[in-house]
Amino acid sequence: MTTIRRAISIRQPYVEQILRGQKTWEYRRQNTKIRECVYLYASRTPGPKTEWRKLRMEPADLPTGRIIGAVEITATRRLRDGFAYKLENPRRLKRQLKPINQPQPWFWKPRFTLWKKSHDGEKIYECEVKKLFMRDGVKRWEWLRMSVADAIREGATEFRCKDCHGAVRLHGKHVAHAPAPHVEHKSRQDSEYCPSGMYFRQHPGREPGLSSAPVE
Numbered sequence: 001m002t003t004i005r006r007a008i009s010i011r012q013p014y015v016e017q018i019l020r021g022q023k024t025w026e027y028r029r030q031n032t033k034i035r036e037c038v039y040l041y042a043s044r045t046p047g048p049k050t051e052w053r054k055l056r057m058e059p060a061d062l063p064t065g066r067i068i069g070a071v072e073i074t075a076t077r078r079l080r081d082g083f084a085y086k087l088e089n090p091r092r093l094k095r096q097l098k099p100i101n102q103p104q105p106w107f108w109k110p111r112f113t114l115w116k117k118s119h120d121g122e123k124i125y126e127c128e129v130k131k132l133f134m135r136d137g138v139k140r141w142e143w144l145r146m147s148v149a150d151a152i153r154e155g156a157t158e159f160r161c162k163d164c165h166g167a168v169r170l171h172g173k174h175v176a177h178a179p180a181p182h183v184e185h186k187s188r189q190d191s192e193y194c195p196s197g198m199y200f201r202q203h204p205g206r207e208p209g210l211s212s213a214p215v216e
Helices: 014-019 049-055 148-153 188-193
Strands: 007-011 025-028 037-043 066-079 082-097 126-135 138-147 168-171 182-185
Touching (some): 025 066, 126 148
Parallel strands (some): 007 037
Antiparallel strands (some): 126 138
């Protein structure tokens, strides 16, 4: 199960340069042992005018104060006055994320609004579970779609949404006069853009999308 847990704060237009593949090293005074995919948080303070001129853009042209992408940190290199982090596989998020906690200048763990639903709220009766299969003599983990009730009976331990691949909360008790076993999105943002989401169904015509933090 792979989930993006950290963010790094970087000024614009450097974030935009990273997402375009033009900037492949991030320079910092501190070293890091982090080797994983991290969110790109666009700081509110703009970078040097020379960098904006390279893109023929102004500070008002790019989003700030939000998480707008992700990138993998794969290595570090020592420099005379600091360190360089190698950046690979940048990707722009289909929808930007706004953390509810205070961003930090370096690495930090963003928190997003989790939401509570009423008793008659979101109920998704099918999901994907991770199961081990033998393919051509090789064991491989794969996601399999099934009903939540069957997944519980088979002892599944890893679940995700069948449509957006986002994290879900399991409701497995099946008692008289209560809903059948089901899952619900942990994040309202997932529910707003997932075809199975309660909030998505309240906005006809909205374009669906995968979770910005998919369970892999």
